[in-house]
Amino acid sequence: MEVRDKRASQSQGYKHTxxxxxxxxxxxxxxxxxxxxEKVILITDSEYLVSAMTRGWAKRWRKNQWRNAKGDMALNPDLWGRLLDVVxxxxxxxxxxxxxxxxxxxERCDALVGEVSRLSxxxxxxxxGYERKGSALTTRSAPFEQIGRDG
Known part of the structure; x- marks a missing residue:
């Protein structure tokens, strides 16, 4: 996360995701x-994230009860809903x-990922959300659940 001249970093490791x-x-x-x-430039190496947000895919998925153009359930509706709400x-x-x-x-993000990947x-x-397959039943948009480190 970078805000003008201020910088902050945060990383977390997850068992299964x-x-x-x-x-x-x-x-x-x-x-x-x-x-x-109010004005943010979010830089990412995820084409999936950028495309879904800039091409309106995520909004359409939500509008269609988290179904994609083929009628299949969109993946990760819990997080897409959370992201749509915050923007x-x-x-x-x-x-x-x-x-x-x-x-x-x-490169800094990659270094942080490397650090958390070595956590026990x-x-x-x-x-x-991953454990319950990102269930769409919990969105619009329920806060992301984090279960403590001990599971």
Missing amino acids: TNNRMELMGAAETLEKIDNV EGRDVVFQWVKGHAGHPQN TSEQLVDA
Whole structure:
């Protein structure tokens, strides 16, 4: 997370989850923490995240009860709902950068991921949304559940 000339970092390790869920969670948590900032440029190496937000996919999924264009359930509706809620009424620009290409903030994120990936299982959190398959029944948008480090 970077706000003008101020910088802050946060990382968490989870026992079971996916890369896409962590990209979404990182974006949502960052925007929630800077909720008083109306104009934000969110830089990510996740084309999935940028495309879903800039092309309106996530909004359509929510409008269609978390079903995609094929009628299948969209993945991670709990986090998409959370992200859509936090960007509502704000000027958030989602900007893609190539991963592992020397972008300083992206390289910092990769370093943080490396640090938390080395946590022992007892130090890792449980991604409750992953455990319940990101159930759409809990969105619009229920706060993300975190179960403590002991499970």
